[in-house]
Amino acid sequence: MAEKSGADILVEALCDLGVEVIFGYPGGAVLPIYDAIFRSKRIRHILVRHEQAATHAAEGYARSTGKPGVVLVTSGPGATNAVTGITDALMDSIPMVVITGQVATHLIGSDAFQEADTVGITRHCTKHNYLVKDPAVLGSIVHEAFHIATSGRPGPVVIDIPKDVQVATARYAKPGPIQHKTYRPPVKADRGEIEQLVDMLAAAERPIFYTGGGVINSGPAASQLLRELAKVTGAPVTSTLMGLGAFPASSPQWLGMLGMHGTYEANLAMNQADLIVAIGARFDDRVTGRLDAFSPNSRKVHIDVDRSSMNKTVRIDLPILADAGHAMEDMLRIWKSRQHPKPDIAEWWRRIDGWRAVKSLDFPENGKEIMPQRAIKALWEATHAKAPIITTEVGQHQMWAAQHFGFESPNKWLTSGGLGTMGYGLPAAIGAQLGNPNALVIDIAGEASIQMNIQELGTATQYRLPVKIFILNNEYMGMVRQWQELTYESRYSESYSDALPDFVKLAEAYGWKGIRIERPDQLDAGIAEMLAYDGPVIVDCRVAKLANCFPMIPSGAAHTDMILQATEVSGIMDDEAKALV
Amino acid sequence: MTKSVHIKEETAERHTLAVIVDNEPGILARIAGLFTARGYNIESLTVSEITADKQVSRITIVTSASPATLEQIVAQLDRLVPVHRVHDLTAEGDHVERELALVKVRGTGDHRIEALRLADVYRARVVDATTSSFVFEVTGSIEKIDKFVELMGEVGLIEVARTGIVAISRGREAA
Numbered sequence: 191m192a193e194k195s196g197a198d199i200l201v202e203a204l205c206d207l208g209v210e211v212i213f214g215y216p217g218g219a220v221l222p223i224y225d226a227i228f229r230s231k232r233i234r235h236i237l238v239r240h241e242q243a244a245t246h247a248a249e250g251y252a253r254s255t256g257k258p259g260v261v262l263v264t265s266g267p268g269a270t271n272a273v274t275g276i277t278d279a280l281m282d283s284i285p286m287v288v289i290t291g292q293v294a295t296h297l298i299g300s301d302a303f304q305e306a307d308t309v310g311i312t313r314h315c316t317k318h319n320y321l322v323k324d325p326a327v328l329g330s331i332v333h334e335a336f337h338i339a340t341s342g343r344p345g346p347v348v349i350d351i352p353k354d355v356q357v358a359t360a361r362y363a364k365p366g367p368i369q370h371k372t373y374r375p376p377v378k379a380d381r382g383e384i385e386q387l388v389d390m391l392a393a394a395e396r397p398i399f400y401t402g403g404g405v406i407n408s409g410p411a412a413s414q415l416l417r418e419l420a421k422v423t424g425a426p427v428t429s430t431l432m433g434l435g436a437f438p439a440s441s442p443q444w445l446g447m448l449g450m451h452g453t454y455e456a457n458l459a460m461n462q463a464d465l466i467v468a469i470g471a472r473f474d475d476r477v478t479g480r481l482d483a484f485s486p487n488s489r490k491v492h493i494d495v496d497r498s499s500m501n502k503t504v505r506i507d508l509p510i511l512a513d514a515g516h517a518m519e520d521m522l523r524i525w526k527s528r529q530h531p532k533p534d535i536a537e538w539w540r541r542i543d544g545w546r547a548v549k550s551l552d553f554p555e556n557g558k559e560i561m562p563q564r565a566i567k568a569l570w571e572a573t574h575a576k577a578p579i580i581t582t583e584v585g586q587h588q589m590w591a592a593q594h595f596g597f598e599s600p601n602k603w604l605t606s607g608g609l610g611t612m613g614y615g616l617p618a619a620i621g622a623q624l625g626n627p628n629a630l631v632i633d634i635a636g637e638a639s640i641q642m643n644i645q646e647l648g649t650a651t652q653y654r655l656p657v658k659i660f661i662l663n664n665e666y667m668g669m670v671r672q673w674q675e676l677t678y679e680s681r682y683s684e685s686y687s688d689a690l691p692d693f694v695k696l697a698e699a700y701g702w703k704g705i706r707i708e709r710p711d712q713l714d715a716g717i718a719e720m721l722a723y724d725g726p727v728i729v730d731c732r733v734a735k736l737a738n739c740f741p742m743i744p745s746g747a748a749h750t751d752m753i754l755q756a757t758e759v760s761g762i763m764d765d766e767a768k769a770l771v
Numbered sequence: 772m773t774k775s776v777h778i779k780e781e782t783a784e785r786h787t788l789a790v791i792v793d794n795e796p797g798i799l800a801r802i803a804g805l806f807t808a809r810g811y812n813i814e815s816l817t818v819s820e821i822t823a824d825k826q827v828s829r830i831t832i833v834t835s836a837s838p839a840t841l842e843q844i845v846a847q848l849d850r851l852v853p854v855h856r857v858h859d860l861t862a863e864g865d866h867v868e869r870e871l872a873l874v875k876v877r878g879t880g881d882h883r884i885e886a887l888r889l890a891d892v893y894r895a896r897v898v899d900a901t902t903s904s905f906v907f908e909v910t911g912s913i914e915k916i917d918k919f920v921e922l923m924g925e926v927g928l929i930e931v932a933r934t935g936i937v938a939i940s941r942g943r944e945a946a
Contacts, residue, residue, distance in 0.1 A: 309797060310797075310800070313797065313800060313801055313804055314804055314805070314808045317852070318852040321796065321797075338852060370852075371793055371855075372792075372793050372852060372853055372854060372855050373852045496850065497846045497849065497850065498843060498846035498847045498849075498850050500846070501839065501842055501843070502843060505839075
């Protein structure tokens with residue numbers, strides 16, 4: 191067997207792993223790899239305009255296809271620019287492999303040109319990382335990296351490859367199935383624990399399923415199992431931001447999202463439940479609110495593939511270490527084999543219906559301005575039949591999209607949940623469009639967030655990706671302004687979006703179509719025009735400037751202390767609560 | 772008047788952990804960094820290769836934390852890719868803890884004799900001597916070494932080098 195250069199080994203290993211698309215940006219320390227890609231012609235490389243966007247595009251690709259996203263960047267600034275997206279993928283459990291160039295091994299530690307301690311910098315924002323010092327081990331490391339990134343709780347893995355290792359030669363053979371020495375992610379649950387859970391579910395008077403991104407990460411089958419589980423138990427279902435789409439929003443058992451901007455019925459049901467079954471969710475502070483008041487009278491079961499997520503913030507009565515899909519499959523089998531009848535929880539549903547009657551997602555309208563919630567609803571009306579993939583940036587528009595855009599299936603909702611990264615949506619939409627060429631992909635954005643990776647308009651143009659950006663333009667960093675109204679007596683410190691570009695002209699400058707919507711009567715026509723255009727479109731939708739996102743649980747408050755409408759906003763908050771933001 | 776905000780402190784328990792890891796570059800930084808990144812504290816950390824092929828290392832960590840945080844520390848360590856297993860020796864039962872110290876003492880005349888006498892009581896060995904100084908090697912529990920160092924302070928302590936704690940469970944099972 192002939193020896194190959196490290197760069198050729200890398201490309202061949204990626205091909206063996208089924209990689210079709212790489213998002214990247216060339217530079218000095220990855221030139222041998224770029225040449226290997228050029229020669230091999232087997233991998234499609236997407237040239238972004240900034241390395242952060244490469245990572246978010248890879249996240250969008252991964253989240254929408256279920257396949258790992260792959261990134262290739264150079265040393266130094268290439269790697270440091272990728273750190274935000276790597277951290278984002280860690281927080282949201284997105285499978286991603288990031289290949290970074292490094293200066294030659296003999297230069298490491300000498301402050302060489304474009305040298306950064308990439309493994310040091312990314313040690314705590316990756317699931318695992320490697321510095322490869324020998325091309326002979328490169329192939330097996332690449333295979334191991336994909337195994338780690340995609341199994342258990344998925345996450346980002348960085349492979350740092352010095353330039354001389356890319357050039358030096360060694361043998362490569364496709365390795366067999368990986369038997370890792372130390373890394374053994376859990377898959378199947380303990381049968382006794384599942385039996386105990388089934389007993390608890392059958393006996394519960396006020397059960398609720400609280401699901402998260404783990405259900406989506408477990409694959410499309412897990413979402414089907416969740417639907418079946420909800421059907422046989424009759425229990426209500428709520429989910430985190432990351433879990434939207436695993437359960438259909440059109441189901442009468444769907445309570446909407448829970449947490450800080452969740453629905454009244456979801457949060458009150460969590461508060462009053464006697465049994466919470468958490469599946470692939472991690473009791474984030476945005477979900478629990480004040481911990482000592484979180485669901486005080488329930489027993490809590492937590493199914494998760496990550497042991498460190500259990501008992502982290504909330505004490506769990508029955509932790510079940512397993513993949514969400516496998517655990518639900520076992521639950522269903524045991525439930526059916528015991529021939530449990532559907533539990534009678536009519537009284538529980540009566541109470542939930544009472545909370546639903548509050549209609550916590552209602553919003554006031556005056557007919558003169560476009561309410562942002564109305565714009566989202568109109569977008570849903572016009573597109574839901576096409577099962578679009580929705581990405582978002584971070585802020586009010588993100589929460590309105592989560593509240594008002596109903597998702598029916600998984601892998602259609604791509605948003606930065608844990609890290610809350612502004613600038614995520616456009617590159618994520620680009621990645622999703624590449625993975626799903628025939629899908630309608632829309633980035634619901636804010637005018638502030640979209641500017642954080644606005645340079646990626648050029649990427650979409652270059653690859654003829656017909657992504658749509660729908661900007662809810664209120665000329666504010668709206669969520670910051672909302673917090674300032676709530677907490678700092680409306681002192682709008684630096685939250686006004688001044689000197690905005692003309693988004694229509696900007697779109698045209700990049701070869702996109704630009705549409706501006708200013709009045710409620712233009713909304714439906716503007717959206718129709720966007721959908722009719724066969725190519726990328728920016729819609730600059732001018733919405734009510736001071737609209738706020740409700741309902742809301744202020745920081746440091748309990749689920750029962752929800753603010754439903756703006757009239758309930760007090761304007762000041764004590765220091766204890768400020769510190770919790 | 773608004774109430775001023777202070778950082779709350781939890782009651783902490785002192786636990787000794789044994790972390791068996793694959794001996795790869797950066798593993799110590801990974802573990803030490805995990806402690807700083809998540810705000811855990813390290814009172815003592817020792818690391819050494821424990822297999823003939825030098826593939827596996829044993830890291831002994833003494834930490835103080837609340838019971839809930841200790842459970843998190845173990846879970847967080849356990850999910851690091853190169854970690855084989857984590858034992859909370861304090862929680863798992865009886866174990867032996869030992870530390871070694873090298874203690875340099877200056878002294879002439881009566882001080883010199885007193886230092887030697889105390890060293891004998893503490894079963895410390897002389898590993899270096901000059902006409903005006905000794906280096907003692909002493910092993911034992913933290914408390915014993917603390918006490919020995921304290922006593923040497925009265926007779927002419929110059930400096931101390933300590934290894935940190937190593938620990939192993941009692942009985943025939945591993946850990």
